Each structure stands twice: as structure tokens, then as C-alpha cells.
Amino acid sequence: MSILFSNPPWWENKESRGLFRKKRWRRGVRAGSRWPFTYIGRSSPDKSKTKDYIPYPYFLGYATTYVANKIGKDKVFFRDSIALSESYKSFYEYVDTIKDKIEYFLIESATPSWKHDFELIKEIKKKYPHFKIIVAGPISTSDQAWDMDIIHSILKGEYEKNVMKVLNGQSGLIEHDLLTLEEMNNAPFPYYDKLIYDKYYDGNPIPMNQLTPQAHLLTSRGCPFKCIFCVWPAAMTGNDPDGENKRSVRQYSSEYMDGFIDQLTNEYKFEAIYFDDDTFNIGNKHTQEISKVAGKYNIPWFAMCRADTCKKDTWVTMRDNGCKGVKIGIESGSQYVVDQIVNKHLDLNYTAQVVDHLRSLDMSVHGTFTYGLPGETKEQMLETKEFIKNTNFNTVQESGTAEIEGTPLHTLNKKELKNYPGASLNADYDRQKDGGKKWQSLVKSLQEN
Missing domain, CATH: 3.20.20.70 (Aldolase class I)
Incomplete structure (x- = not known):
């Protein structure tokens, strides 16, 4: 078993803003934000600039090291495309390099990004049909009809323990199962990527x-x-x-x-x-x-x-x-x-x-x-x-x-x-x-x- 914890790109379009009506990209933040949203940033796809608001993806980071501690670091991958200000092209180029090593693909999503994210999920499933796609985050509380031909599992709430349930064979909608206080204080520290630790702002x-x-x-x-x-x-x-x-x-x-x-x-x-x-x-x-x-x-x-x-x-x-x-x-x-x-x-x-x-x-x-x-x-x-x-x-x-x-x-x-x-x-x-x-x-x- 192996898994990629992913915070994929979220770009919308260019909008004019400011005194000189300069066009800038509207970008989104999801994982790490209590209220995912879009804003006009300084960065553009594959061109990161300082001082765009980028929160650390807490649940993704904690789940990455939690699962790595259970199944081995060599079977767990982490990619924060938001922190990288990564284009969709660069994102897929990265996934191509590890596609043969990956069985499960997890994305954390919420209502503001879901329309965008589901289109991305369908594209990922088309490109990598062997991926078992896991959806986590607030969107998991939705009462929508989930397309189980595309989505393997939906995890409610913080998802360290629920990811392990999926890796051990469960699928479908999995209810909240939070870490106890003791488990939380004995869990490994969250993952920090040496390539992007300085991008959170x-x-x-x-x-x-x-x-x-x-x-x-x-x-x-x-x-x-x-x-x-x-x-x-x-x-x-x-x-x-x-x-x-x-x-x-x-x-x-x-x-x-x-x-x-x-x-x-x-x-x-x-x-x-x-x-x-x-x-x-x-x-x-x-x-x-x-x-x-x-x-x-x-x-x-x-x-x-x-x-x-x-x-x-x-x-x-x-x-x-x-x-x-x-x-x-x-x-x-x-x-x-x-x-x-x-x-x-x-x-x-x-x-x-x-x-x-x-x-x-x-x-x-x-x-x-x-x-x-x-x-x-x-x-x-x-x-x-x-x-x-x-x-x-x-x-x-x-x-x-x-x-x-x-x-x-x-x-x-x-x-x-x-x-x-x-x-x-x-x-x-x-x-x-x-x-x-x-x-x-x-x-x-x-x-x-």
C-alpha cells in the first residue's frame, strides 16, 4: 500500500485590480484554511512570489507522518501545490514521476473548492485509473450522492485513523474517528517539506x-x-x-x-x-x-x-x-x-x-x-x-x-x-x-x- 497526500493547484483566472488595473491571477487556498477561499495574489502558476497568504495544511501534515509511522516513510508522499504556486502542468508532471509507486490519492476539500476539485479528481482518475481516490475535509459532510465509480472513500473529520482504515481495506463513507487526547500527544510531529517550509505565510x-x-x-x-x-x-x-x-x-x-x-x-x-x-x-x-x-x-x-x-x-x-x-x-x-x-x-x-x-x-x-x-x-x-x-x-x-x-x-x-x-x-x-x-x-x- 502507498499513498499521496495532495493539496493540488487551485487557479481560476486573471482579474484586473489596483490603480493601474494590472491583471493578476485569482488563486485559492483550501487545506489549512478554516474557510477556503480565493483571492487576487501576487504569484502566478509556477512563479511564486512572497507574501501571498498560504496557511500550513495541518490535517494533511499530521496525517502524512501518522501514516508514514504505520506503513513506512517510503510508501508515503506529500505534495503541497498551493505552497509551491504550482501550475496544473507541473502538478501532473510530478504525479507522473511517482504514478507507479502510488495506490491511493488523498485530497482535502471543502465547499468553496469542491466544484473545482471534483473536475480535477475526474481528470486524475482518467489519467491514473489505478489510483484509489480518497476525499477528506469538510466536504465529507455533504449529503450529495457520491460518484463511487470515481471516489473510493470519503473520510469525515480529522483523518489520521480513518486513512489507516482505508489502507487496511475499508471504502465508502467513513464516519468521524478522532484521535484521543493520549493518541494526539503520542502522535509524530506533522510533516514539513524541506522544499517549501519557507512558503507558508x-x-x-x-x-x-x-x-x-x-x-x-x-x-x-x-x-x-x-x-x-x-x-x-x-x-x-x-x-x-x-x-x-x-x-x-x-x-x-x-x-x-x-x-x-x-x-x-x-x-x-x-x-x-x-x-x-x-x-x-x-x-x-x-x-x-x-x-x-x-x-x-x-x-x-x-x-x-x-x-x-x-x-x-x-x-x-x-x-x-x-x-x-x-x-x-x-x-x-x-x-x-x-x-x-x-x-x-x-x-x-x-x-x-x-x-x-x-x-x-x-x-x-x-x-x-x-x-x-x-x-x-x-x-x-x-x-x-x-x-x-x-x-x-x-x-x-x-x-x-x-x-x-x-x-x-x-x-x-x-x-x-x-x-x-x-x-x-x-x-x-x-x-x-x-x-x-x-x-x-x-x-x-x-x-x-
């Missing part, structure tokens, strides 16, 4: 935009909160499409993370570490322990956080151990939207106070917001604009709300959800699957005020 929070290469890491899996649009806790690290079940968080031990960071920094010269957990700072004990581990390596680090899940003293511990900035997911500047539509229950007044506190610690703060939520009015979107204006962020991210399989937002199309009383879908609601494209359609409307 996120420009926020600053000054991470000036620091490369970057190590993108997880210190936990899962999130207890039930934001209506959030994909991974609903579809990957849990199975909760209605947002009504208990969601768990499994945190890597400080010993595991110390060993991981030690290995990475010995093999590569990273200039920044980014902890891209769903929520890095859940609980003071874990946050402080990981902060002290990170502080040993004297590398600037950053993290994805929530404003109200740790004490103010814990932010100080983070700062004292090298944390230079954080992202904080806020979603809306309307308290009604935050509580009744998103189901985040985050006090916006307290959040503004935390932002001031972080700035006083000389830490940068990047706020993330989404527009076009189900039931959200234009006036509420403008409240978000006002909140951003009146809060001391260094930078902000504004995007359109994408509807992705496996989330409560997708379920809302089928039934009402009790935890989202303000959420509603009317005939005018834009069910766009690509948040980047949805944001483009919203910008003009919001600028008219």
Missing part, C-alpha cells in the same frame, strides 16, 4: 508581515464555542452541524509542543511562530505553559485568540515570553449579531478594553470581522464599521460570510436552529461559498453610506 498580526519564514503550528484541536459559520469545530475536530452538541478541546501537552518546536528550530531557521489554534488562549494554565515553552526559543510569536478566555495577567505572561501580537475573532460590531446570530456571546465593550490592554503591553492586535451573516441588516454591518473605527486595532480583517458544508450556517438552510434565534435566510440572502468573492460584492454597498 500570514501577514497578520503585525509585525509578522515582515517575518519569514514562519512556522504555523497548532497547540490544540477543537473549540468549545459554536459560531454559526465556523467550519473546523463543526466538521473536522467535532461533529456538530447544528451547533447543539458539546464541543471538546484537546490541547497538546507542553512537553509535546516543546519537542515539536525544538525539532523545527533545529532543522529550520524560522523568524516567527504563529499558533493558529481555533482559540489559542482557552484557559490560563495551558496558555501560560505554552507561552513559557515558546519563550525558550527567543523567536517572535503570534497567536489566534479570543478576548475573554484568559485573565489579563495571562496576556502579560504571553508578552513576557515573546508574543508580539494576536488575532482576535470578533465577527461583528453589533452586540445583537454577536449574540443572536453568530452565537459567540462576546461582550464587545470588554473586548475593546482588552484591545487597549494589549496595546498598552506593546502587543499588536488584529481584529477579524465577517459581513453578510444570515439575518444581519445593512445597519448592523455599519455598526461593525463604527466599532472598528472606535477600537484601537492595529489592523483588521473584513470578509464575507461563506456558507460551508457541516456548519450550522449550512444547516440553517434546512431547518431553524434554537441557538441562533436571530439567524434567518430570506430570498435575498447571498449563499456564496467563497467569502472573498462575497466580500467584494458587499464592499460597494457599504461604501455608499
Whole structure:
């Protein structure tokens, strides 16, 4: 048995953008992104340029070393074409070099990329009919009729153990089977490809935009909160499409993370570490322990956080151990939207106070917001604009709300959800699957005020 873990190319077309209307390629990111989307990048096929947003493909990376540990490194292959900014021609040229060594081909996909990916899958099956194609990622929660003449297996949720089930003879739709906390902390570290380890990049929070290469890491899996649009806790690290079940968080031990960071920094010269957990700072004990581990390596680090899940003293511990900035997911500047539509229950007044506190610690703060939520009015979107204006962020991210399989937002199309009383879908609601494209359609409307 042998397998290729693949994050294939995703290019769309050239679009004019900017002052001089220069045409650039619209490219997509899928594996490693909680909300796969497309954007106008700097790179073009086979011509990689720095500072395009490219997340590390966490589930692919962990599954690669997990399976290699079971069946042997010589039987496991990994190809991140997104990080390579690889053309389709170059991708197929690579696959041609290993086609006789490969039995299984795995692709991680989600709703925004699925139309593209399925066409690619059909082409791969045509070129390499002996490949047994495995589909993983949020798209696995789809209730569509799967073409089993083309697709061998569909894996729900994080897929280390489920890949091994397929390699040992199972096929078809395989339900969630997550690593236990003990299994997670005893698993091998995720795969890093020496050819592309320096290609992963996120420009926020600053000054991470000036620091490369970057190590993108997880210190936990899962999130207890039930934001209506959030994909991974609903579809990957849990199975909760209605947002009504208990969601768990499994945190890597400080010993595991110390060993991981030690290995990475010995093999590569990273200039920044980014902890891209769903929520890095859940609980003071874990946050402080990981902060002290990170502080040993004297590398600037950053993290994805929530404003109200740790004490103010814990932010100080983070700062004292090298944390230079954080992202904080806020979603809306309307308290009604935050509580009744998103189901985040985050006090916006307290959040503004935390932002001031972080700035006083000389830490940068990047706020993330989404527009076009189900039931959200234009006036509420403008409240978000006002909140951003009146809060001391260094930078902000504004995007359109994408509807992705496996989330409560997708379920809302089928039934009402009790935890989202303000959420509603009317005939005018834009069910766009690509948040980047949805944001483009919203910008003009919001600028008219």
C-alpha cells in the first residue's frame, strides 16, 4: 500500500485590480484554511512570489507522518501545490514521476473548492485509473450522492485513523474517528517539506508581515464555542452541524509542543511562530505553559485568540515570553449579531478594553470581522464599521460570510436552529461559498453610506 497526500493547484483566472488595473491571477487556498477561499495574489502558476497568504495544511501534515509511522516513510508522499504556486502542468508532471509507486490519492476539500476539485479528481482518475481516490475535509459532510465509480472513500473529520482504515481495506463513507487526547500527544510531529517550509505565510498580526519564514503550528484541536459559520469545530475536530452538541478541546501537552518546536528550530531557521489554534488562549494554565515553552526559543510569536478566555495577567505572561501580537475573532460590531446570530456571546465593550490592554503591553492586535451573516441588516454591518473605527486595532480583517458544508450556517438552510434565534435566510440572502468573492460584492454597498 502507498499513498499521496495532495493539496493540488487551485487557479481560476486573471482579474484586473489596483490603480493601474494590472491583471493578476485569482488563486485559492483550501487545506489549512478554516474557510477556503480565493483571492487576487501576487504569484502566478509556477512563479511564486512572497507574501501571498498560504496557511500550513495541518490535517494533511499530521496525517502524512501518522501514516508514514504505520506503513513506512517510503510508501508515503506529500505534495503541497498551493505552497509551491504550482501550475496544473507541473502538478501532473510530478504525479507522473511517482504514478507507479502510488495506490491511493488523498485530497482535502471543502465547499468553496469542491466544484473545482471534483473536475480535477475526474481528470486524475482518467489519467491514473489505478489510483484509489480518497476525499477528506469538510466536504465529507455533504449529503450529495457520491460518484463511487470515481471516489473510493470519503473520510469525515480529522483523518489520521480513518486513512489507516482505508489502507487496511475499508471504502465508502467513513464516519468521524478522532484521535484521543493520549493518541494526539503520542502522535509524530506533522510533516514539513524541506522544499517549501519557507512558503507558508500570514501577514497578520503585525509585525509578522515582515517575518519569514514562519512556522504555523497548532497547540490544540477543537473549540468549545459554536459560531454559526465556523467550519473546523463543526466538521473536522467535532461533529456538530447544528451547533447543539458539546464541543471538546484537546490541547497538546507542553512537553509535546516543546519537542515539536525544538525539532523545527533545529532543522529550520524560522523568524516567527504563529499558533493558529481555533482559540489559542482557552484557559490560563495551558496558555501560560505554552507561552513559557515558546519563550525558550527567543523567536517572535503570534497567536489566534479570543478576548475573554484568559485573565489579563495571562496576556502579560504571553508578552513576557515573546508574543508580539494576536488575532482576535470578533465577527461583528453589533452586540445583537454577536449574540443572536453568530452565537459567540462576546461582550464587545470588554473586548475593546482588552484591545487597549494589549496595546498598552506593546502587543499588536488584529481584529477579524465577517459581513453578510444570515439575518444581519445593512445597519448592523455599519455598526461593525463604527466599532472598528472606535477600537484601537492595529489592523483588521473584513470578509464575507461563506456558507460551508457541516456548519450550522449550512444547516440553517434546512431547518431553524434554537441557538441562533436571530439567524434567518430570506430570498435575498447571498449563499456564496467563497467569502472573498462575497466580500467584494458587499464592499460597494457599504461604501455608499
